[in-house]
Amino acid sequence: MKDLVIQKLKERGVSIEKVAEIVYELQSEYFPNLTFESCCEAVHVVLKKREVQYALLTGLALDTLAEEGILPEPLLGIVQNDEPLYGIDEVIALAITNVYGSIGLTSFGYLDKTKHGIIGELNDGKYEYVNTFADDLVAAVAAAACARIAHSSVGSVENED
Amino acid sequence: MKDLVIQKLKERGVSIEKVAEIVYELQSEYFPNLTFESCCEAVHVVLKKREVQYALLTGLALDTLAEEGILPEPLLGIVQNDEPLYGIDEVIALAITNVYGSIGLTSFGYLDKTKHGIIGELNDGKYEYVNTFADDLVAAVAAAACARIAHSSVGSVENED
Amino acid sequence: MKDLVIQKLKERGVSIEKVAEIVYELQSEYFPNLTFESCCEAVHVVLKKREVQYALLTGLALDTLAEEGILPEPLLGIVQNDEPLYGIDEVIALAITNVYGSIGLTSFGYLDKTKHGIIGELNDGKYEYVNTFADDLVAAVAAAACARIAHSSVGSVENED
Amino acid sequence: MKDLVIQKLKERGVSIEKVAEIVYELQSEYFPNLTFESCCEAVHVVLKKREVQYALLTGLALDTLAEEGILPEPLLGIVQNDEPLYGIDEVIALAITNVYGSIGLTSFGYLDKTKHGIIGELNDGKYEYVNTFADDLVAAVAAAACARIAHSSVGSVENED
Numbered sequence: 156m157k158d159l160v161i162q163k164l165k166e167r168g169v170s171i172e173k174v175a176e177i178v179y180e181l182q183s184e185y186f187p188n189l190t191f192e193s194c195c196e197a198v199h200v201v202l203k204k205r206e207v208q209y210a211l212l213t214g215l216a217l218d219t220l221a222e223e224g225i226l227p228e229p230l231l232g233i234v235q236n237d238e239p240l241y242g243i244d245e246v247i248a249l250a251i252t253n254v255y256g257s258i259g260l261t262s263f264g265y266l267d268k269t270k271h272g273i274i275g276e277l278n279d280g281k282y283e284y285v286n287t288f289a290d291d292l293v294a295a296v297a298a299a300a301c302a303r304i305a306h307s308s309v310g311s312v313e314n315e316d
Numbered sequence: 317m318k319d320l321v322i323q324k325l326k327e328r329g330v331s332i333e334k335v336a337e338i339v340y341e342l343q344s345e346y347f348p349n350l351t352f353e354s355c356c357e358a359v360h361v362v363l364k365k366r367e368v369q370y371a372l373l374t375g376l377a378l379d380t381l382a383e384e385g386i387l388p389e390p391l392l393g394i395v396q397n398d399e400p401l402y403g404i405d406e407v408i409a410l411a412i413t414n415v416y417g418s419i420g421l422t423s424f425g426y427l428d429k430t431k432h433g434i435i436g437e438l439n440d441g442k443y444e445y446v447n448t449f450a451d452d453l454v455a456a457v458a459a460a461a462c463a464r465i466a467h468s469s470v471g472s473v474e475n476e477d
Numbered sequence: 478m479k480d481l482v483i484q485k486l487k488e489r490g491v492s493i494e495k496v497a498e499i500v501y502e503l504q505s506e507y508f509p510n511l512t513f514e515s516c517c518e519a520v521h522v523v524l525k526k527r528e529v530q531y532a533l534l535t536g537l538a539l540d541t542l543a544e545e546g547i548l549p550e551p552l553l554g555i556v557q558n559d560e561p562l563y564g565i566d567e568v569i570a571l572a573i574t575n576v577y578g579s580i581g582l583t584s585f586g587y588l589d590k591t592k593h594g595i596i597g598e599l600n601d602g603k604y605e606y607v608n609t610f611a612d613d614l615v616a617a618v619a620a621a622a623c624a625r626i627a628h629s630s631v632g633s634v635e636n637e638d
Numbered sequence: 639m640k641d642l643v644i645q646k647l648k649e650r651g652v653s654i655e656k657v658a659e660i661v662y663e664l665q666s667e668y669f670p671n672l673t674f675e676s677c678c679e680a681v682h683v684v685l686k687k688r689e690v691q692y693a694l695l696t697g698l699a700l701d702t703l704a705e706e707g708i709l710p711e712p713l714l715g716i717v718q719n720d721e722p723l724y725g726i727d728e729v730i731a732l733a734i735t736n737v738y739g740s741i742g743l744t745s746f747g748y749l750d751k752t753k754h755g756i757i758g759e760l761n762d763g764k765y766e767y768v769n770t771f772a773d774d775l776v777a778a779v780a781a782a783a784c785a786r787i788a789h790s791s792v793g794s795v796e797n798e799d
Contacts, residue, residue: 204621206578264747425586
């Protein structure tokens with residue numbers, strides 16, 4: 156299922172590397188020895204988690220069904236217009252962020268607001284794409300990867316079960 | 317939008333009264349003066365909340381799209397089979413439960429496990445219906461109504477903003 | 478830190494075995510081959526998680542400070558009386574439950590309501606103990622262990638990072 | 639209880655006005671007619687909520703008990719040093735943020751990272767103060783007030799129950 160999720164992200168222009176760039180940007184100030192490769196690795200580990208995969212499959216399906224005009228109204232209009240009070244995109248993203256505990260929350264909110272890198276590209280969108288869920292979900296994956304790096308940095312193998 | 321949500325629930329056999337029955341069953345032991353009417357009223361108030369409406373519209377749409385076979389695989393199979401590790405149904409339900417704070421959490425989990433009344437009917441399902449989201453969402457609405465009754469019981473008008 | 482947490486639980490009469498009994502009771506109907514030993518193991522794995530340890534240390538400290546009368550009022554009275562609308566005990570417990578994703582939510586709410594085994598003993602309390610946080614935290618540890626067993630049952634080593 | 643909470647915030651240098659400044663800074667770009675007075679009003683409404691008051695009382699008590707050296711170790715050191723992996727401060731803050739639904743999450747994370755205004759002052763701390771919980775809690779109050787303004791802006795009286 157992980158390969159499928161990676162492929163669905165790629166269809167929207169989201170590569171592991173683009174997510175890892177955001178992770179590196181956020182975490183390199185705290186961890187001077189951090190490499191871009193370990194950021195890519197952290198994104199991969201996050202994407203292996205089942206709850207993360209389910210959240211991505213669900214949110215990206217909702218975006219796709221909105222693009223195709225298949226969602227029932229009024230949900231269709233709400234998702235197509237990324238209605239600011241909708242909130243269910245953040246709710247599903249939270250399921251990803253929580254995978255490494257609540258410390259991912261701060262990075263998620265920050266990325267969701269500042270729209271760094273690929274998150275901003277998703278949010279600006281080209282005309283034909285709906286990325287109402289995608290931008291939050293990618294921010295959440297990046298935030299979870301940041302949290303994993305923070306946990307790993309203290310050598311906590313005991314936490315990895 | 318509230319009327320639409322009530323109608324969509326009704327299409328699955330869920331009436332305000334059936335939800336209120338569960339609320340009454342759970343709360344009457346704590347509040348001996350509780351009436352069935354005030355339980356109906358509490359369910360109505362919960363359904364007026366925008367976040368609750370958005371959560372219901374989203375979850376019920378996913379159930380309907382699963383019934384119609386429109387969701388992309390593997391999500392289609394996961395939702396059709398109410399895969400136990402899926403978890404996104406609980407995540408969306410939590411957005412409803414949180415509307416009156418974390419005290420709704422306990423009732424939600426209890427109802428989601430014991431499948432009281434209409435929740436059990438949804439979960440058992442007739443062949444043609446998918447209620448993967450519906451049963452959790454209805455449990456969450458009932459739990460939020462329970463929480464509202466608990467808050468109201470201490471006369472906290474100050475909390476009602 | 479895990480040993481310290483286990484010791485602090487033991488001071489309140491909570492052993493790994495008593496928590497594992499609840500886990501076994503809840504999960505054995507779904508997994509007929511489940512052994513009591515694997516339930517003990519699951520509880521151990523949950524207690525190795527840093528976020529779980531931090532939640533336990535914080536909640537149990539609040540209970541102890543309430544017993545000793547050291548918390549400032551009105552918090553002291555609220556915690557001593559396990560005020561039903563307080564809700565912060567559920568909030569901290571949720572940090573534990575989330576460790577294996579949202580599927581732990583249902584078991585947590587169920588256990589928090591039905592007060593199985595040691596959870597009920599904590600809640601009934603002997604006169605001198607305050608277990609406002611302890612009963613929710615133990616329910617959350619049991620719920621997380623249930624979730625871990627459910628995840629493990631599908632052989633998902635990929636999820637274990 | 640609201641007055642007590644306001645007083646406890648003031649003891650740490652946090653006034654309604656300082657919180658409202660952050661709210662105004664974040665929301666004025668979206669709502670050009672927003673006044674500083676309505677931001678103060680939104681903060682007041684947030685502070686009237688019981689769950690918010692309970693979260694503030696609990697978190698600020700933990701900060702105070704850490705200042706006084708009364709918390710048991712190792713919790714004392716963790717809270718005194720604002721250990722980055724602790725996470726329970728974010729968990730309690732989330733109970734505040736959720737009061738107006740998940741849309742408050744983004745503002746919370748953003749404020750918790752950028753440490754605007756009074757939040758930064760709390761985080762930098764003078765030597766004798768522990769503000770491990772206080773900075774997150776104030777960010778959460780500001781985020782909830784932002785969410786309330788967003789909800790009010792669409793004239794949703796129906797949502798105010």
